[in-house]
Each structure stands twice: as C-alpha cells, then as structure tokens.
Amino acid sequence: MAGNTSNKQGAAVTAVNVAQIPGLNTMGISLVRIDYAPYGLNPHHTHPRSTEILTVLEGSLYVGFVTSNPDNKMFTKVLHKGDVFVFPKGLIHFQFNYGPTPAVVLAALSSQNPGVITIANSVFGSTPSIPNAILAKAFQVEKETVDMMQAQF
Structure with a gap:
C-alpha cells in the first residue's frame, strides 16, 4: 500500500x-x-x-x-x-x-x-539541543541562522 x-x-x-x-x-x-x-x-x-x-x-x-x-x-x-x-x-x-x-x-x-540517522533531525532537533554556539561554529553561520534551523525541527 x-x-x-x-x-x-x-x-x-x-x-x-x-x-x-x-x-x-x-x-x-x-x-x-x-x-x-x-x-x-x-x-x-x-x-x-x-x-x-x-x-x-x-x-x-x-x-x-x-x-x-x-x-x-x-x-x-x-x-x-x-x-x-x-x-x-x-x-x-x-x-x-x-x-x-x-x-x-x-x-x-x-x-x-x-x-537510520536523519542528519538534519539529529543535528537541529536533538533533545536536549546542541548548543547554538557549537552549531554556529561547526556550520560557520550566525547564531540567528541556527535559531531558524532549529525552529524547523
């Protein structure tokens, strides 16, 4: 089905x-x-x-x-x-x-x-969240971008 x-x-x-x-x-x-x-x-x-x-x-x-x-x-x-x-x-x-x-x-x-590990879910939707400063540095983006990404998950 x-x-x-x-x-x-x-x-x-x-x-x-x-x-x-x-x-x-x-x-x-x-x-x-x-x-x-x-x-x-x-x-x-x-x-x-x-x-x-x-x-x-x-x-x-x-x-x-x-x-x-x-x-x-x-x-x-x-x-x-x-x-x-x-x-x-x-x-x-x-x-x-x-x-x-x-x-x-x-x-x-x-x-x-x-x-199965869905990459975006694991990185931006973990519980508890990966600290924004770590994600911002890892992806080389601003904290606001990380906030927007995490909000999707």
Missing part, C-alpha cells in the same frame, strides 16, 4: 525489519518501500549498520551519496523505472523525486536492524 506523502518532505518510508517481522532475527536483511510525491525528498540520512540497494519501481529519482573524510566526494545519478543504485554502509545519502509524477522504490538493506 502506498505511504502517506502529505508531509513536509513529500515522502513516506514503510519499513519491514526485525521490529515488524521477528522472524527476520539473525537473517541479516530488511526491506523498505519509499513513496515520493512529486518533488518529494527522502532527506540526507545514513544507515550505520547496513548497505542499501534501491530499485525504482515507478517514476524517476535523483540520488546520491557522499564519501567520508577527507574527500567528501558526492556520487549522483538520475534513476528511472527499473534502475538500481547502491548506497554503501554508513555513508550519507538521499533520494529526490525531481519529476511532476509520484515515484516508488523498494530498497533492500543488509541488516535486520539497519538503523
């Missing part, structure tokens, strides 16, 4: 992992379906315990990941129906439906519990 994409990001992730199916315990696999509204985004995130392989079922997506320090090189590709893309374990990645029609993907993950 299609996920509800009527949210700020325009995407819905429906997971099938050990939390939903206990029989996956020790199997080392899980699955997600991701539905995208037109121009929907699955924002920058990482799976600390899993590689992800994504297959486009409907629509087109602009996808990418960033390597780790020191290079921080971004690899991107436009995917169409039937295309496959791999996001290496632990690397920050995203998917964006750049088209005017919905898109749907299935992604397999190499862990029964891959975890």
Whole structure:
C-alpha cells in the first residue's frame, strides 16, 4: 500500500525489519518501500549498520551519496523505472523525486536492524539541543541562522 506523502518532505518510508517481522532475527536483511510525491525528498540520512540497494519501481529519482573524510566526494545519478543504485554502509545519502509524477522504490538493506540517522533531525532537533554556539561554529553561520534551523525541527 502506498505511504502517506502529505508531509513536509513529500515522502513516506514503510519499513519491514526485525521490529515488524521477528522472524527476520539473525537473517541479516530488511526491506523498505519509499513513496515520493512529486518533488518529494527522502532527506540526507545514513544507515550505520547496513548497505542499501534501491530499485525504482515507478517514476524517476535523483540520488546520491557522499564519501567520508577527507574527500567528501558526492556520487549522483538520475534513476528511472527499473534502475538500481547502491548506497554503501554508513555513508550519507538521499533520494529526490525531481519529476511532476509520484515515484516508488523498494530498497533492500543488509541488516535486520539497519538503523537510520536523519542528519538534519539529529543535528537541529536533538533533545536536549546542541548548543547554538557549537552549531554556529561547526556550520560557520550566525547564531540567528541556527535559531531558524532549529525552529524547523
């Protein structure tokens, strides 16, 4: 069944992992379906315990990941129906439906519990908050910019 994409990001992730199916315990696999509204985004995130392989079922997506320090090189590709893309374990990645029609993907993950860390939520929406002075220095922006970002989360 299609996920509800009527949210700020325009995407819905429906997971099938050990939390939903206990029989996956020790199997080392899980699955997600991701539905995208037109121009929907699955924002920058990482799976600390899993590689992800994504297959486009409907629509087109602009996808990418960033390597780790020191290079921080971004690899991107436009995917169409039937295309496959791999996001290496632990690397920050995203998917964006750049088209005017919905898109749907299935992604397999190499862990029964891959975890997910959504970067913006973690950085700007933590409880308690990361001190503004630290965020302002880390992102090299003014405190007011940090305040505006934190208000979104």
